[in-house]
Amino acid sequence: MADAEENLASTSTTNATDKExxxxxxxxxxxxxxxxxxxxxxxxxxxxxxxxIQKFIHKFLKLDATEQIFLYVNQTFAPAPDQIIKNLYxxxxxxxxxxLYYCKNQAWG
Amino acid sequence: xxxxxxxxxxxxxGQIGICFQADRDEIxxxxxxxxxxxxxxxxxxxxxxxxxxxxxxxxxxxxxxDGAVWFDYNGTPLRLHxxxxxxxxxxxxEEDCTPWxxxxxxxxxPEDTLVKMNSKELLESHYMxxxxxxxxxxxxxxxxxxxxxKDHNQLWLGLINDKFDQFWAVNRRLMEPxxxxxxxxxxxxxxxxxxxxxxxxxxxxxxxxxxxxxxxADLMAELSTPERKAVGFRTHGIDLHEETxxxxxxxxxxxxxxxxxxxxxxxxx
Numbered sequence: 001m002a003d004a005e006e007n008l009a010s011t012s013t014t015n016a017t018d019k020e021x022x023x024x025x026x027x028x029x030x031x032x033x034x035x036x037x038x039x040x041x042x043x044x045x046x047x048x049x050x051x052x053i054q055k056f057i058h059k060f061l062k063l064d065a066t067e068q069i070f071l072y073v074n075q076t077f078a079p080a081p082d083q084i085i086k087n088l089y090x091x092x093x094x095x096x097x098x099x100l101y102y103c104k105n106q107a108w109g
Numbered sequence: 110x111x112x113x114x115x116x117x118x119x120x121x122x123g124q125i126g127i128c129f130q131a132d133r134d135e136i137x138x139x140x141x142x143x144x145x146x147x148x149x150x151x152x153x154x155x156x157x158x159x160x161x162x163x164x165x166x167x168x169x170x171x172x173x174x175d176g177a178v179w180f181d182y183n184g185t186p187l188r189l190h191x192x193x194x195x196x197x198x199x200x201x202x203e204e205d206c207t208p209w210x211x212x213x214x215x216x217x218x219p220e221d222t223l224v225k226m227n228s229k230e231l232l233e234s235h236y237m238x239x240x241x242x243x244x245x246x247x248x249x250x251x252x253x254x255x256x257x258x259k260d261h262n263q264l265w266l267g268l269i270n271d272k273f274d275q276f277w278a279v280n281r282r283l284m285e286p287x288x289x290x291x292x293x294x295x296x297x298x299x300x301x302x303x304x305x306x307x308x309x310x311x312x313x314x315x316x317x318x319x320x321x322x323x324x325x326a327d328l329m330a331e332l333s334t335p336e337r338k339a340v341g342f343r344t345h346g347i348d349l350h351e352e353t354x355x356x357x358x359x360x361x362x363x364x365x366x367x368x369x370x371x372x373x374x375x376x377x378x
Contacts, residue, residue: 051224073242074245076241076242076245076250077238077239077241077242077245078234079238079242080190080224080235080238080239081224082188082224084307087309087310087311088310090310090311091242091246091295091310091311091312092245106234
C-alpha cells in the first residue's frame, strides 16, 4: 500500500514539480457492486500499466485474493493488462483526463 | 468501398513455418524430435498450438503436464496475445530463415513479462476488446455496438477456423468509412520500435490538415522529432512504400483485431 500511495500521488498536491506535470490525470469511477474509492482523481506515471492500476485498486479496497478487478475505458472496452496509461490517454483521454471504470464483474464484455 | 480483395486474400494466407523444440529441463527420458507446423500470421500462438502441446506432453515430467504453456525465441518470451506475425516481424529472425525455432515450456511461466492468455476464452475476450477499441477510433464505436452477438461470434470463428469469407462478411462493415465521410475518424494503429515489444498508440487522422488523404510519408513526418526521424515502416513482413495511403492501409493491411501493427525504423538526426 505504501508503495502505491507514493507513486499514485494525489492531485491535491499544490507544489507540483515538472515530473508531476508529466503525469496523467486519471478519473476512477466505480460501477456495479464494487466499493467506491472516495478520491476519484489520481495522477499516474504515464508508463504504468493497466494491471498496475488493477492491483492498486485491489489493494486500496482490501479485496480478497480471489476477487478480481476489471477496468474499462469510457465504458466501452477492457484494455490489455500490459497496455500503458499513456497510450490510452493519448487515444481516449477527454478534457485532460483518462476516464476509467472499475468493477468486480465483467461489465462491458 | 473499393476493396482490393486480392490483397485481403494474400494477407490472410500469410504463414510462418515454425520448428518447436522442448525445454530440456522439462524432459524425462528420451529427447523428442522437434515438431514442425505452418501457422497463420494473423492468428495467436495459443489458438494454433494444441497439437504441439499434445505432442510434447508425453515427454515431459508429470508434474508439469498441466502447466501454463508459453514459448520463447532465443530466450525472449513471446506475448501470447500478440498476433504471431507481429511477434515474428519484431524478432525478425536473421536472413528470414525458415523455420522459426521456438521452444515450448510447460513450467516457470514468466508472470512478470507475459500476460496469462493461454485459454481460448481469455484470448477471445481480449480480441473482442481490441475490436471495440479499434471501432471507437474509427467510428466512435457505433458500428461494433450496432452488431449482434452472432456477428461478433462470426468474426471470432472466422479467425480461429481460418474462414476468410465468413470473417470478411462481417469485417467489411467495420471497414466502412465514418458517417458521410470518405475515411475513418482515426486510424487504429500500434507502432512498434525494433526489438522491443512495447508499442505507441496515438490519434492518427487519415486526413491531413490540407484535407488530403494522408500517405505514409506524411505519417513519417508526423512521427519524426528533432532528435529522430521515422524512415521506414514494415508490416506482414512487407516494407511499405511511402506513397501508400494510410486509410487504404487500415482497410487492407490491418490484422483481424482491426489494428495496423507497424514496425517503425527510426534514424537519429
